[in-house]
Amino acid sequence: MDDLGQLLTIGRFARVAGLTPKALRIYERMGILRPASIDPDTGYRYYSLTQLETAETVRLLRELEVPLTQVRVLITGEDPAAIRDVLARHRVILEERLSHLSRLVDRLEGTLGSDREPLSHDVVVEEEPARLVVSLRRQIAGDQGDAPLNAAEWACEAELAASLAARGLAPAGRPITLHHNVLQWYEHYDVEVCLPVDAGAAGQLGGEAWELPGGPCATTVFRGPWEELSPAYAALMSWIARRRLAVVGPARWFYLVDERDTVDPREYVTRFSWPVRERPLDPGRPSIRPAS
Amino acid sequence: MDDLGQLLTIGRFARVAGLTPKALRIYERMGILRPASIDPDTGYRYYSLTQLETAETVRLLRELEVPLTQVRVLITGEDPAAIRDVLARHRVILEERLSHLSRLVDRLEGTLGSDREPLSHDVVVEEEPARLVVSLRRQIAGDQGDAPLNAAEWACEAELAASLAARGLAPAGRPITLHHNVLQWYEHYDVEVCLPVDAGAAGQLGGEAWELPGGPCATTVFRGPWEELSPAYAALMSWIARRRLAVVGPARWFYLVDERDTVDPREYVTRFSWPVRERPLDPGRPSIRPAS
DNA sequence: TTGCTCCTCACGTCACGTGAGGTGGC
DNA sequence: TTGCTCCTCACGTCACGTGAGGTGGC
Numbered sequence: 220m221d222d223l224g225q226l227l228t229i230g231r232f233a234r235v236a237g238l239t240p241k242a243l244r245i246y247e248r249m250g251i252l253r254p255a256s257i258d259p260d261t262g263y264r265y266y267s268l269t270q271l272e273t274a275e276t277v278r279l280l281r282e283l284e285v286p287l288t289q290v291r292v293l294i295t296g297e298d299p300a301a302i303r304d305v306l307a308r309h310r311v312i313l314e315e316r317l318s319h320l321s322r323l324v325d326r327l328e329g330t331l332g333s334d335r336e337p338l339s340h341d342v343v344v345e346e347e348p349a350r351l352v353v354s355l356r357r358q359i360a361g362d363q364g365d366a367p368l369n370a371a372e373w374a375c376e377a378e379l380a381a382s383l384a385a386r387g388l389a390p391a392g393r394p395i396t397l398h399h400n401v402l403q404w405y406e407h408y409d410v411e412v413c414l415p416v417d418a419g420a421a422g423q424l425g426g427e428a429w430e431l432p433g434g435p436c437a438t439t440v441f442r443g444p445w446e447e448l449s450p451a452y453a454a455l456m457s458w459i460a461r462r463r464l465a466v467v468g469p470a471r472w473f474y475l476v477d478e479r480d481t482v483d484p485r486e487y488v489t490r491f492s493w494p495v496r497e498r499p500l501d502p503g504r505p506s507i508r509p510a511s
Numbered sequence: 512m513d514d515l516g517q518l519l520t521i522g523r524f525a526r527v528a529g530l531t532p533k534a535l536r537i538y539e540r541m542g543i544l545r546p547a548s549i550d551p552d553t554g555y556r557y558y559s560l561t562q563l564e565t566a567e568t569v570r571l572l573r574e575l576e577v578p579l580t581q582v583r584v585l586i587t588g589e590d591p592a593a594i595r596d597v598l599a600r601h602r603v604i605l606e607e608r609l610s611h612l613s614r615l616v617d618r619l620e621g622t623l624g625s626d627r628e629p630l631s632h633d634v635v636v637e638e639e640p641a642r643l644v645v646s647l648r649r650q651i652a653g654d655q656g657d658a659p660l661n662a663a664e665w666a667c668e669a670e671l672a673a674s675l676a677a678r679g680l681a682p683a684g685r686p687i688t689l690h691h692n693v694l695q696w697y698e699h700y701d702v703e704v705c706l707p708v709d710a711g712a713a714g715q716l717g718g719e720a721w722e723l724p725g726g727p728c729a730t731t732v733f734r735g736p737w738e739e740l741s742p743a744y745a746a747l748m749s750w751i752a753r754r755r756l757a758v759v760g761p762a763r764w765f766y767l768v769d770e771r772d773t774v775d776p777r778e779y780v781t782r783f784s785w786p787v788r789e790r791p792l793d794p795g796r797p798s799i800r801p802a803s
Numbered sequence: 804t805t806g807c808t809c810c811t812c813a814c815g816t817c818a819c820g821t822g823a824g825g826t827g828g829c
Numbered sequence: 830t831t832g833c834t835c836c837t838c839a840c841g842t843c844a845c846g847t848g849a850g851g852t853g854g855c
Contacts, residue, residue, distance in 0.1 A: 221694050221762075223752045224790065230834065234697040235748075237741060240835085241819060261827060262836055268752035275745035283615055287818070306619055313616050317609055323575055324605050327598055402513050405526040449529060450567045457564035460515045470513075498516065522808065532809085533845060553853060554810055579844070 223268045226255060232266035236274035243274075251277060251291050285309055322447065322485070340454035342439045347471075347492060349433035351421040352395070352413035353379055359408040365445065368408050372396055375412035383416070386423060391415040395431070397469040401456070411469065436471070436492040437464065444484035455491050468494040515560050518547060524558035528566035543583050544569060577601055614739065614777070632746035634731045639763075639784060641725035643713040644687070644705035645671055651700040657737065660700050664688055667704035675708070678715060683707040687723070689761040693748070703761070728763070728784040729756065736776035747783050760786040 229240045236243075246252040247264065252274060255267035273294060280290045289309070293302050355375040359367050376394045383390060392415035399409040413431060421428035437459050441451035459466060476488035521532045528535075538544040539556065544566060547559035565586060572582045581601070585594050647667040651659050668686045675682060684707035691701040705723060713720035729751050733743035751758060768780035 221692065221758055223748055223758055224755060227694070228835075231694070235694060236745065239819080241821090244837095245819070258827095263827080264835085268748050270749070271745040271752070272749035275742045279615060279742060281818085283612065283619075310616055310619055313612060317613055317616070320575065320605060321609055323571060324602055324609070327575075327602055400513065402519070402523070402527060450571065453528065453563040453567035456515055456560050457562070460560035460563070463516060466513055466515055520809075531845080533847090536811095537845070550853095555853080556809085573844090 226265040226267055229254070229264045229266065232270075232274075235268075236271055237278055238274060245287075246277060249287055249291055251287065251294055283309065283313060322443070326443075340439050340441070340451045342437055342455055342458040344435050344495070345438045345492070347433050347436040347438075347494070350392075350395070350413075350415050350431045351418060351428050352415050352431050353383070353424060353428050354397075354411050354413040355379060356399075356409070356411040359410065361403075361405050361407045368410065369445075371408075372410065372412055376414065379412065379414040383414070383420070388416065388420045388423065391417040391420070393474065396472040396474075397431075398472065399469045401470055431471075432468065432494070434467075434494055435496065437495045438490065438492045440475070440488060440490045442486070442488050444487060445489070448489060451489075452491060455493065459493060459495055463498050464495040465498040466493050467496050518557040518559055521546070521556045521558065524562075524566070527560075528563055529570055530566060537579075538569060541579055541583055543579065543586055575601065575605060614735070618735075632731050632733070632743045634729055634747055634750040636727050636787070637730045637784070639725050639728040639730075639786070642684075642687070642705075642707050642723045643710060643720050644707050644723050645675070645716060645719050646689075646703050646705040646721070647671060648691075648701070648703040651702065653695075653697050653699045660702065661737075663700075664702065664704050667702075668706065671704065671706040675706070675712070680708065680712045680715065683709040683712070685766065688764040688766075689723075690764065691761045693762055723763075724760065724786070726759075726786055727788065729787045730782065730784045732767070732780060732782045734778070734780050736779060737781070740781060743781075744783060747785065751785060751787055755790050756787040757790040758785050759788050 227235065229243055233240045233243055243252065243254075243264070243266075247254060252270060254264035255270060256265040257263070258265070277290055277294065280293060281287075285293070289305060293305055296302050355378060357371050357375060359371050372394075379394075380390060395413045395415070397411040397413060399411065400407075403409075416424065416428055437455060439451055439455045439458075441448045471492040471494075473490040473492065474487075475490050476486060478484075478487075481487070519527065521535055525532045525535055535544065535546075535556070535558075539546060544562060546556035547562060548557040549555070550557070569582055569586065572585060573579075577585070581597060585597055588594050647670060649663050649667060651663050664686075671686075672682060687705045687707070689703040689705060691703065692699075695701075708716065708720055729747060731743050731747045731750075733740045763784040763786075765782040765784065766779075767782050768778060770776075770779075773779070
C-alpha cells in the first residue's frame with residue numbers, strides 16, 4: 220500500500236516526478252523547488268508528495284523550453300495576472316515557432332520523395348520581354364526588417380497609379396520591383412517600383428516612361444510566405460555565380476500571387492528574375508580579392 | 512550593380528546568408544562550409560556566392576535543430592539515400608515534438624483565460640459504490656515504458672471475460688485497473704484488472720468474485736492521450752498528500768473513453784480514484800524520515 | 804589617419820549529464 | 830558486510846555569443 224504522507228529521497232521523488240536528481244538539485248539552488256526537508260547532518264534532501272504538482276508544472280514548462288528564470292517567476296509569483304502574461308507571451312512565441320517548423324517540415328516532405336536535392340530550387344534562363352514602365356526609386360533602411368520595404372513598395376505603387384490616373388491612364392500590368400543592391404541589403408534597400416504602361420500611354424507620358432530592357436534572365440519561382448523566400452533567393456544567386464554569369468541589371472521581383480489574391484501568405488507566389496549574360500573573358504581581373 | 516562573381520568577406524557573406532561570422536568559423540572548423548579562399552598572410556576568409564545555397568541549407572537544418580554532426584553528414588554526403596534517410600528520421604522526431612508542443616499550448620490556452628492555476632486539475636472527494644468484481648493481478652517490468660502495461664491490461668481483461676463467458680456470464684461494466692504500487696512504478700507495475708459482475712453472477716462464481724469496497728475516494732478526470740496523464744496524476748497525489756489524507760487502498764483507474772470509443776487518443780477520458788480517509792492522529796510517527 | 808572589419812584565443816551561456824571520491828542507510 | 834543511494838565538487842556538452850588584444854584595408 221502506498222503511503223502518500225511519506226517523504227521521498229531525491230532519487231525516488233525524481234522518478235515519480237519524471238525528473239532527474241541533478242535537475243532537482245539545480246531547481247533547489249535556483250529557488251524553484253526546495254525539498255520539504257534537508258537532513259542537517261548528511262545533507263540528504265527529502266521531498267513531500269505535496270510538491271509533485273509543482274514538480275510537474277516545472278517539467279511541463281521546461282518541455283515548453285521556458286527558461287528557468289522565467290519558471291521561477293511563474294512558480295513563486297503570487298500575481299496571477301503576471302503569470303498569465305508570461306504564459307501568454309510564451310504561447311505566442313511557441314505558436315510562431317510551431318507554424319514555422321511545421322512549414323519547414325512540409326517543405327522537407329515535398330522534396331524527400333523526389334530525387335532532387337532537399338531544399339533546392341529550380342532555376343532556368345528565360346527570355347524576358349522589354350517593358351515600358353514608369354517607376355519610382357527609394358532607399359529604405361535595412362535594419363528595421365522587411366516591413367518598411369513592403370510599406371515603401373505599396374506607397375510607390377499607389378503614387379504611380381495615382382499619377383497615371385490623374386492623366387486618365389491605367390497601368391498595363393502588375394508592378395515589378397527592381398532591387399539594385401542585393402548584396403548590401405543589411406545596410407539599406409535600394410528599390411525601384413515599376414508600373415508597366417502600354418505604348419500609347421508611354422507616348423502621352425513622354426520622358427517619364429522608359430523601357431525596362433528584355434533579354435535572358437535567370438529565373439526562379441517561390442511559393443510561400445515572404446519571410447521564407449531567402450532559400451529561393453540564395454539558390455538563384457548561387458546558380459548565377461556557379462555558372463559565372465554576369466548580372467547586367469537589377470534583380471526583378473514579380474508578385475504573381477500576393478495579398479491582392481489570397482489571405483493566406485503560404486499561397487503567395489513570387490518570381491525572381493535577374494538579367495544575365497555570359498561573362499566576357501577578363502584576364503585582367505583575378506577576382507580573388509573582393510571588390511571594394 | 513551587384514557583381515555576383517566577387518568574393519565576400521566573412522561579415523558580408525554572413526549577413527547575405529543570414530548567419531553570423533562566429534557560426535561560419537565554426538562551420539569551417541567542422542568541415543561543413545569552408546571558405547572559397549583563405550588569405551595565407553592575414554587568415555582572412557573569403558566566401559563565394561556559389562556557397563550561398565549550402566549556407567542556406569545549413570541555416571534551415573539548424574533551424575530544425577539538426578545537430579552539426581548530422582548537418583555535416585547531410586552536406587558532405589554523396590549518398591542521396593542516406594541523406595533522405597537522415598531527413599526522414601528527423602522529420603518524424605520533429606513532427607512528434609510539434610504535435611506534443613501544440614497540445615501543451617492548447618492546454619495552456621484552455622487555462623489561460625480562466626482564474627484557475629495554469630495546468631491544474633480539479634480533484635474532488637466522491638462516494639464510490641462497492642462493486643462485485645473478478646480480477647487478475649500482474650507484476651510488469653517498469654523499464655520498458657507503458658506498452659507492456661497496456662498489453663497486460665488487455666490480456667487480463669480478455670482472460671477474465673473469456674472465463675465469464677465459459678460459464679454463460681457477462682461482465683456488468685467496464686474494467687477497472689487497480690494500481691497497488693504507484694510510488695515504485697519505475698521498478699515495476701503491480702496492477703490488478705477487475706471486471707464488475709452482478710450479484711447473480713457473483714453467486715455462481717463463488718470465491719472467485721470479491722467486493723471492491725466503496726467509500727470516499729479522491730477523484731480526478733483527465734482528458735487526453737495516456738502519455739500526457741502524468742500532470743493529472745501528480746495533481747491527485749499532491750492533493751491527497753496536502754490534505755494529509757491516508758490512502759486505504761490501491762488507486763483505481765477507469766477508462767471512461769478509450770480505444771473502444773474513439774480512434775483519437777486526444778479524446779480519451781480517464782478517471783483516477785483513490786480511496787482515502789482522514790489520517791488518524793499518530794504522534795508516534797514523526798514522518799520526517801521516509802518510510803523504508 | 805580614422806573607423807571599420809578581420810584575426811585568434813579564451814571565457815561565458817544554458818540546463819543539465821557524467822564521473823570522482825567519499826559517505827550514509829538498511 | 831554488501832550493494833545501493835546520497836553528498837559535493839568539477840568538468841563536459843552543444844552551438845554559439847562576447848569581449849580582449851592585436852592587425853588589415855581603404
